[in-house]
Amino acid sequence: MAVIDTNRSYTFSNYSELRIDPIDLAEYFSYSIRRTTLQLPQYQGAINRLETLTADINDILPRLVTMNEQAKREMLIAPIVRTVVQVADALVRVEYPVNVSNQLQGNLDYLLSIDNLGQLLVIEAKRDDLDYGFTQLIAELIALDLWERSPKVEQQPELVGAITTGQIWQFAVLDREAKHLDQGLDSYVLPRDIETLLRILVQSLTRKQQI
Numbered sequence: 001m002a003v004i005d006t007n008r009s010y011t012f013s014n015y016s017e018l019r020i021d022p023i024d025l026a027e028y029f030s031y032s033i034r035r036t037t038l039q040l041p042q043y044q045g046a047i048n049r050l051e052t053l054t055a056d057i058n059d060i061l062p063r064l065v066t067m068n069e070q071a072k073r074e075m076l077i078a079p080i081v082r083t084v085v086q087v088a089d090a091l092v093r094v095e096y097p098v099n100v101s102n103q104l105q106g107n108l109d110y111l112l113s114i115d116n117l118g119q120l121l122v123i124e125a126k127r128d129d130l131d132y133g134f135t136q137l138i139a140e141l142i143a144l145d146l147w148e149r150s151p152k153v154e155q156q157p158e159l160v161g162a163i164t165t166g167q168i169w170q171f172a173v174l175d176r177e178a179k180h181l182d183q184g185l186d187s188y189v190l191p192r193d194i195e196t197l198l199r200i201l202v203q204s205l206t207r208k209q210q211i
Contacts, residue, residue, distance in 0.1 A: 003028050004103065012106035012143070016129070016136040022183060025135050029104075029142050031179045038171055038184040040160075041207060042199035047087055050195060053079055057191045061167070072166030073109075073125050076190065081110055081123065083198060088205040090114050104143040114205050117149050121204045122161045130163055130170060134183055137163045141174045141181065153177055160204040166190075169197055 003024040004010060015025055026033035060075050085092045090112050099105040110123035122140050126133035141161045144150050150159075159174040171184040188197040 006103075009102040009105070012104075012108075012136050012139045014106075015139045016126070016132045019132045020135050022135045022138045022181075026138055026142070026181055031138075031142060031174075031181055033138070033181040033183060035183045035185055038173060038182060038186055040171060040173075040184075040200045041203045042196065043087070043202035043206060044199075045087070045202075047083065047195070047198055047202070049083065050198070053083055054191055054194050057194060061191065072127075076166035077110075077123070077125055077164060080190075080194075080198065080201070081112070084201045084205070085112060087198070088112075088114065088202045090205050091116065098140075098143055098147055100143045100146045104139060104146065106140075108140055112201075112205060118151055119156055119205055120144055120150060120159060121201065122159075124161065124163045126163060126165055128165055130165065130168065133163050134170070134172065137161045137172055138181060138183070141172060145174055145176050145179075162201065169193075171200070 003020055023033055056079060057076065064071060064075055081092055084090065093108070093111040095107045095109065096111045097107050108122050109125045112121040112123070113119060122144060124133065124137045124140060141159050144159055153176045157176055159176060161172045163170050167190050169188040170186065173182045190197070
């Protein structure tokens, strides 16, 4: 029995709301998947305003009473994204629509890219449920793999995606040639892991492309 109705249209967020297991969804779209510890490369250059950003996050966390998704985006996620695009000299698109098919469509919370759409990184914000939020992230990564505007596989052989509650961040990596997804078991928690998190995000955008 199919995990989704083949005659119905779905948005990315529907997959999280329907509480579909990431493994089932990946296999439905003919991708393999495993849960594993990821060895994600880190940017080695300077990160300006790191101390200021860390101080700001430390200051706002105990004051953030309304922990809805919009508040987290504005107070916790947006400062991280802003720092990443500044260091990586990248572009950011917010609530960006992607439509591959009736079953792979919707808005991406944050789509970061180098040279317009030359190197992609997607970030999905969730209020709390990372388990089924990962299902949504898997759908978004598969859609970007198949999207006609994505870089060619030889230009960007891997797609990296992050999912976050604002304070907790996790990653997934899609090997485009193998059609294989690794769902990371590692969690990065703010403010403790802020520098490591920033270095992973920047490196995901700035690493040398394999030609």
